[in-house]
Amino acid sequence: MSQFFMHQKNDLVSEALQGALAATPYHNLSLLDVGPDIRVVVRSDWDKKQVALISGGGSGHEPAHVGFVGKGMLTAAVCGDIFASPSVEAVLSAIINVTGEQGCLLIVKNYTGDRLNFGLAAEKAKKLGFNVELVMVRDDIALPDNPQPRGIAGTALIHKVAGYAAASGKSLEEVAAAANEAIAATASLGLAFSSCHVPGDRRDERVKEGESELGMGIHGEPGITTLKTQDSREIVSLIAEKLAEHNPENKKTALLINNLGGFSELEMAVLAHEVLRSPLGKNVALLIGPATLVSALDMKGFSLSTLLLTDELAEALQAPVETSGWQPAFKPATPQTIKGEKAARQQSFAPSDNAQTAAVVAGICHTLTELEKELNQLDAKVGDGDTGSTFAAGATKILQQLEAKKLPLNEPESLLTLVGEELAIAMGGSSGVLMSIMFTAAGQKLEAGEELAQALSYGLERMQHYGGARPGHRTMIDALEPAFAVLVAGKGLKAAAQAAKEGAEKTAQMSKAQAGRSSYLNQESLNGVKDPGAYAVEQVFAALAGQP
Structure with missing residues (x-):
């Protein structure tokens, strides 16, 4: 039996989108009305004067991508079914409805369905006279020899950098260049104690009790190796070492600590502690999270993403936005203690006989x-x-x-x-x-x-x-x-x-x-x-x- 909070599986994504629109604090999101099978969330305040940014993919990664639609980030998010790429028609509908003279940038996670559907929609839009470019996020370093690295939580960082460039009035070429610069500078690696529970399906129980899987994909794809531990210090040490290989010059970084959906706040706080005290933490100039930004439904796991910083990228990450899903980037705080008076365990009593x-x-x-x-x-x-x-x-x-x-x-x-x-x-x-x-x-x-x-x-x-x-x-x-x-x-x-x-x-x-x-x-x-x-x-x- 499926244990998933829903009414009807076929209505799950549509009802979730209605809830997300009702719960946004900025009241700045709308559904694009172009047909019953097309689910596109757009900015209500969009005037087409700047480069439009469109992202999306399968649902189940909330708050991505709807949570990143708003001033300073995405213009629209195209939503497919759970872990399924949206249709070409849906992507094309988003392009033609939000793109003005400044053009449109599609930001796509590097998965076959997304590449093909967003790519074909881009070509069709170009034939219709729209100026469209596409960038692919490929931040996952779990499989170092893979010619097609997956796009995972680092995608949120690309949304933020590109959104800042577009909001600053830059051209489509400049926005795409900023996005590609951030893509090249981003590396991510995840780990999970268990896979996700897909609505209507039984949970994959391949990860045994007390073990963890390094590099599990955000759709539950098998990782690169199984670790015989769930110890926070051992795990963070390993992941930090692998991420450090992508920063050989020890440049200052932004660090995104991302919950894949099933970790408690308590565990995420332990994760932050372990990461920031590790050698990786010494280079962290900006911290995003710990928070859920790109989830995998209820997967009990996390991912770490680093972005090698320049002054321009740091400025882009810290710029304010009006979205429900983004978490502000900030300089990590150094834990402080305040000297206090210790309560006496007991009063001073003189022994006496009776x-x-x-x-x-x-x-x-x-x-x-x-x-x-x-x-x-x-x-x-x-x-x-x-x-x-x-x-x-x-x-x-x-x-x-x-x-x-x-x-x-x-x-x-x-x-x-x-x-x-x-x-x-x-x-x-x-x-x-x-x-x-x-x-x-x-x-x-x-x-x-x-x-x-x-x-x-x-x-x-x-x-x-x-x-x-x-x-x-x-x-x-x-x-x-x-x-x-x-x-x-x-x-x-x-x-x-x-x-x-x-x-x-x-x-x-x-x-x-x-x-x-x-x-x-x-x-x-x-x-x-x-x-x-x-x-x-x-x-x-x-x-x-x-x-x-």
């Missing part, structure tokens, strides 16, 4: 470490099986501090604050942060003069505020909340232990969890199983109350 407090801390920690296996087994039924290990990690850390006599045992407010900071680090994940919030907030209340029970209750309220869970949501709160409420009411630890036990037992009857990993499970998975966090609270209070 035998009663030490016994409480030791009792809690030993209980949790001894429960590790039991809690993990319980959590395996309703979660990811690590609750026991998480609690044991926090308890072990505090126990180590206790045995090393590093805890402020005689200062309850400082002790709770320190415990909160240690748990955030030792426990990891959301559990550690939640427990840290509770103890940190409780420590603040103690410091403000509150009683311990009220301070702990306040800490629990803060935990609920930030964590989102409430009583009845099948979490440790179902045991903590009633236990703390009993303590606030002035009752003893035995009553609190009983309340915690009853709260934990209720979780076994709750058919739906509304927080944590258990929230993804169905009722059958939860029935009769206590929440592991609530059970841990139950056992801690039982130990503190001296119950078996």
